[in-house]
Amino acid sequence: MRVFEAVIFDCDGVLVDSEALGVEVELEHLAGAGLVYSRADYMRRFMGLSLAAAREAIDADARERLGRPLRPGFHDDLIEDYRRVYRERLTEVAGCATAVAALRLPRAVASSAGVSDLFAKLTMTGLLPAFDPHVYSADLVARAKPHPDVFLYAAERLGVAPGACLVIEDSVNGVRAARAAGMAVWGFAGGGHMDEAAVARLRDAGADTIMATWAEAADRFAAF
Template structure:
């Protein structure tokens, strides 16, 4: 893209290495309920969804496979255990702070995470000050990813034309969201939860470029003006 106006980042699995922790916690909780998933399948289906969409998808699986609804407190228990894991083990995705520091364009976070946890995760990883106050959660918009609402909200807050924004994403739902907003999407495969097939799915979903690490992104950011 020539003359980009802004860069808008997903959070989980892009800025902070939280997706690998969430997948670990959630697969264990779901197995105890009787729902088992292959890790790759789980990531492909559920990453990038907000709580409501995630809960609806699990409810459909539980009814179809087990004939019973999901426990009413599943999301609350998943949040609690994910938060415990984050407090003890969350880090930035390696090299993130160094890469973001060279970016001179306006920037924002546009995440499916709820506002309650989003800022805290960025704070734990040492990234809050790099983006504050432009940190936007799915709680602020009517529709979550893969709808474009959160990306359009972030672009508007930055005063940037969405068509001149780069969105950086690690999930198919996120790629679809950025594209629906009219943005150029870079697929990021540097998170601890990513593998080769996951990266290929992002490109198949329409991402314009694959970025394999924050060191690679840092070099790309230095070329943006």
């Protein structure tokens, strides 16, 4: 059995149930601008990307499909609506706080979210004290997921070798980033946005196993 010395958590869709809310807001705004995506296609293409990478891909779609860029201020309005919805409706993923509290290993958050939004989400859901000061955004490194930079940065700050770290992720880009960092990775399927197709993509990307709920993960943590 592989021995772990630290656990590194993604945030959106793993610790906080933000992905389903975010997709709802994104699809509504994009449809209003003339870019219509199915929920499954949108999640497959954009989930786990950094904000900058997602913007770039959406802008490319607008030029290709609409023959024009999105209107000035579109992305700013979208972010403002995200933040409003998160303030009103964001919660932790069910069972997260209990599972994390039971973990006896050092832990960190490593997320593609921007620094301010990352801290805001963890604060809103009461999870920040469980990880602070080890909360790391891809803004702090040169490359976002699927590159390994943010996971390697978190491991360095924890003082743990990458090969001794376990990552918990819900996105293909996150799984690929963890594998590129030389870390073990569990796919997490407990967020409100996950379905069978999303789980299959995590397996195909190289997740070592799939955790359906935080209760299941907590049982495994007990063996560490």
